[in-house]
Amino acid sequence: MAFGISKSQLKKWKNKIDSGEIAIITHFWIDERFPNCNSVTKVGCHNIEKLVNWGTIYGLKEEWIHHRKDGYSHFDLLGDKQAEVLLNEGHIEELNKFCHKRIRE
Structure with missing residues (x-):
């Protein structure tokens, strides 16, 4: 949910x-x-090749993409990988809110 x-x-x-x-x-x-996770980060792109290439930066595998017929295919990120991506992509507000990390912007 x-x-x-x-x-x-x-x-x-x-x-x-x-x-x-x-x-x-x-x-x-x-x-x-996933009882230890209370949030998820979804990273999507209509261009699957672009999404795959982006994912390789973070060690994400193509087969981990949630392919959706509606065009909103995405990676679902949890835990440490979620925090790593949010930090590296500059989503500090979300990192602080959803991952219980306190990083100054």
């Missing part, structure tokens, strides 16, 4: 994906398969 993001944030994420950009969004999330 996802929560903690607005419709406008989701729309902005989808618009970036539609325009061929790498788009990052983080939200609170509960899934019994």
Whole structure:
């Protein structure tokens, strides 16, 4: 179950994906398969090759992409990898809010 993001944030994420950009969004999330995680970061792009190339920077494998028929294919990032990506991509506000890390902007 996802929560903690607005419709406008989701729309902005989808618009970036539609325009061929790498788009990052983080939200609170509960899934019994991952009891130690309370948020997920989704990194998507309409151009799958671009998404794969971006993912290799962080050691992400192509087969980890959640391929969606609606065009919003993405990586789901949890835990330490989530924090690493948010920090390196400059998403400090989300890192502080969702990952319980305190980093100054």
